[in-house]
Amino acid sequence: MELWENVILTGYLLWGSWYDIRKRAVPVGVLFLGGVLAVMVIVWKGFECSRLVALLPGILLLLLSKATKEIGEADGIVLALTGFISRDKNILLILGISLLYIFLYAMILFCRKRNRSLQIPYLPFLLAAYITAWMTG
Amino acid sequence: MQRKNYKAYFTVEAAVLYPIVLGVIVLMTYLLFFQYDRCLLEQDMGRAAVRSGSRWMQKKEELNRQLQEKDMFFDTEKYIAWESELPVWKLEKNQVTVEQTGRMPYPFSEIAEVPRYWSAKAAFQVKRNNPVEILRNSQRYRGKTEETTESDNKENTSGAVQ
Numbered sequence: 001m002e003l004w005e006n007v008i009l010t011g012y013l014l015w016g017s018w019y020d021i022r023k024r025a026v027p028v029g030v031l032f033l034g035g036v037l038a039v040m041v042i043v044w045k046g047f048e049c050s051r052l053v054a055l056l057p058g059i060l061l062l063l064l065s066k067a068t069k070e071i072g073e074a075d076g077i078v079l080a081l082t083g084f085i086s087r088d089k090n091i092l093l094i095l096g097i098s099l100l101y102i103f104l105y106a107m108i109l110f111c112r113k114r115n116r117s118l119q120i121p122y123l124p125f126l127l128a129a130y131i132t133a134w135m136t137g
Numbered sequence: 138m139q140r141k142n143y144k145a146y147f148t149v150e151a152a153v154l155y156p157i158v159l160g161v162i163v164l165m166t167y168l169l170f171f172q173y174d175r176c177l178l179e180q181d182m183g184r185a186a187v188r189s190g191s192r193w194m195q196k197k198e199e200l201n202r203q204l205q206e207k208d209m210f211f212d213t214e215k216y217i218a219w220e221s222e223l224p225v226w227k228l229e230k231n232q233v234t235v236e237q238t239g240r241m242p243y244p245f246s247e248i249a250e251v252p253r254y255w256s257a258k259a260a261f262q263v264k265r266n267n268p269v270e271i272l273r274n275s276q277r278y279r280g281k282t283e284e285t286t287e288s289d290n291k292e293n294t295s296g297a298v299q
Contacts, residue, residue, distance in 0.1 A: 016145075025142035065144075070151035072144030096163075096245050099156035106152035116153075119146040 005041075006134050009085055012037060013127040016078055020121035026074040034081035041085050054083035054091045075122040082130065090133050098122070098129035167244050174219040175257040178239050181211045182224070186235045186261035189226065193268050200228070209235070218242070220254075231267070236260035 012034060019026050042051075058080020065071040083091035102125040109118060147155075188208040194200045209224050216239070224237040240254035 020145045023142065024144065024146040026145045027142055031143060064155070068151070070148045071155075072146045074143035074145035075147070077143065078145070093245055096159075099159060102147055102152045103156040106147070106149045110149050110153065116148065116150040118149045120149060120152055121145065122147050123145055 005085070008037065009082065010127070010131065010134075013078070013082070013123060013130055017121070017124040017127050020123040024119050024121055025072070026078065026123070031074065031077050034078060038081055038084050048087070050087050051084050054087050055080045056083075057091055057095045058083050072122070078123060079126065082126065090137060094126070094129045094133050097132050098125045101125040101128055163244050167241070170217045171241050171255050171257070174216050174239060174241060177216060178237060178257060179259040182235050182237055182259040182261050185209055185224070185226070186233060186263045189233045189235065190263035190265050193266065197228070231265050232262055233265055234260065234262045
């Protein structure tokens with residue numbers, strides 16, 4: 001059952017990443033589907049408080065996006081949904097790894113192009129981090 | 138007009154700054170937790186040492202039981218993300234030694250195959266109070282103070298006569 005959950009979430013993040021790489025944006029439909037997945041998880045497995053705690057990193061990212069405009073709001077929403085579905089056990093780890101990956105990529109990009117306002121899609125890194133956490137955990 | 142797409146990107150600046158800021162915050166939080174746990178451990182050990190130093194029993198078995206059931210029993214709920222080893226106490230030549238080691242995993246240490254830890258150890262040594270010795274000392278002290286007050290009184294009165 002856990003495997004199916006991981007596979008579905010990986011597929012969802014892959015789909016989001018596809019849009020993110022192409023347009024630097026995510027359609028509302030993708031976010032809506034994430035919401036449907038979250039509701040399905042509640043119906044299937046029941047509600048747990050740890051799922052609410054797991055929303056916090058995503059909400060933090062969403063607040064940062066509202067405050068600074070340097071981050072897209074869809075990143076926060078997708079991270080919150082990922083946390084809600086995968087619970088609090090892994091979400092901090094996933095956030096940490098994804099930020100590490102994007103940090104390394106941004107450093108390479110900055111060294112090569114010397115432009116700090118370039119836009120980098122976040123969801124592919126979130127996907128990579130999710131797979132890393134899955135494989136190592 | 139209804140929105141069709143939500144932005145989903147990090148600028149290079151944000152991608153460099155946020156991980157650093159978040160990393161510093163996480164590190165600070167972990168260090169604070171570690172310090173908090175270490176302080177609690179020292180306090181618990183210190184209290185256990187003082188308590189076990191003030192017990193006086195005729196039989197060693199009785200003392201063992203007393204120490205292990207009451208003095209070396211700690212409330213572990215108050216520790217945060219802390220793994221404690223069993224406390225150790227020794228009684229040698231009327232000296233009680235109490236020690237315990239605890240550890241806390243590194244942030245994100247789940248990724249590593251062998252998890253790494255910050256660890257802390259607290260050890261205290263106290264001399265046990267012997268009731269007989271305390272009574273003798275107090276008698277001696279009382280005797281001394283009585284002598285000194287008498288001699289003080291004599292000096293004062295002789296001073297007053299002069």
